[in-house]
Amino acid sequence: MSLRVEGLGKRYGDTVVFSGVSLRVEPGEFVAIVGESGVGKSSLLNCLAALDDWSEGTITHNGTDLNGLDDTQRAHWRREHLGFVFQAFHVLPHLDIAQNVGLPLLLLGRPDAARVQAMLEAVGLGALGARLPAELSGGQLQRVAIARALVHRPGLLLADEPTGNLDPRTAAQVMDVLQQQAADSGAALVLVTHSATAAARAQRVLHLTANGLQAGPAG
Numbered sequence: 001m002s003l004r005v006e007g008l009g010k011r012y013g014d015t016v017v018f019s020g021v022s023l024r025v026e027p028g029e030f031v032a033i034v035g036e037s038g039v040g041k042s043s044l045l046n047c048l049a050a051l052d053d054w055s056e057g058t059i060t061h062n063g064t065d066l067n068g069l070d071d072t073q074r075a076h077w078r079r080e081h082l083g084f085v086f087q088a089f090h091v092l093p094h095l096d097i098a099q100n101v102g103l104p105l106l107l108l109g110r111p112d113a114a115r116v117q118a119m120l121e122a123v124g125l126g127a128l129g130a131r132l133p134a135e136l137s138g139g140q141l142q143r144v145a146i147a148r149a150l151v152h153r154p155g156l157l158l159a160d161e162p163t164g165n166l167d168p169r170t171a172a173q174v175m176d177v178l179q180q181q182a183a184d185s186g187a188a189l190v191l192v193t194h195s196a197t198a199a200a201r202a203q204r205v206l207h208l209t210a211n212g213l214q215a216g217p218a219g
């Protein structure tokens, strides 16, 4: 999955969040986007996921121009090609762990219990599939979210502050799992974070400002 972003801009009403954002991510690449709180990191990631509209510019995934897709087509595109890991985990409380991980496959009409179990084992939770989310720690829940994000073999994995709710030691373990699983699956990984430690793992670090993305370390 190659990602091409050209001249992307985002406004809320009259307020410009960012403009002139251009980015290329190659298949299997790991790119971190850093920037201070409020600069628009989550807004940018939500645009890359076509979860939100942008004001100008183009986003192309593997040759598919997202500008040309309506909301239903964008939803189908997301289901097939995208995994997303959020700061707040967003697991469904009434489904058990295996059901949470299997949800993307169910939505695609391709349930696969063996694949779900393999993903649970890959993130170190092979014995916990029958538990409910309330019975897991934050670090374990984020590993559930990583398994869910990759279970359907998406080409692109987006992660928004995935360690923001975790203590440093747990954060490092979760980043190990995220990085390893993205690499094993061949997915491109775009990580948004204000953690310099997490960003330092990436092959490239880009700094988001109101005027676009610049190469270089966190400011």
Ligand SMILES: Nc1ncnc2c1ncn2[C@@H]1O[C@H](COP(=O)(O)OP(=O)(O)O)[C@@H](O)[C@H]1O
Pocket: 012, 017, 035, 036, 037, 038, 039, 040, 041, 042, 043, 044
């Ligand atoms: N739905 C929204 N409506 C209006 N303004 C928003 C909305 N979402 C975010 N913003 C504003 O856009 C800016 C960027 O927010 P965000 O993308 O969450 O930044 P970051 O993730 O870097 O902290 C902030 O000033 C925020 O208040």
Ligand SMILES: [Mg+2]
Pocket: 041, 042, 043, 160, 161
């Ligand atoms: Mg944010």
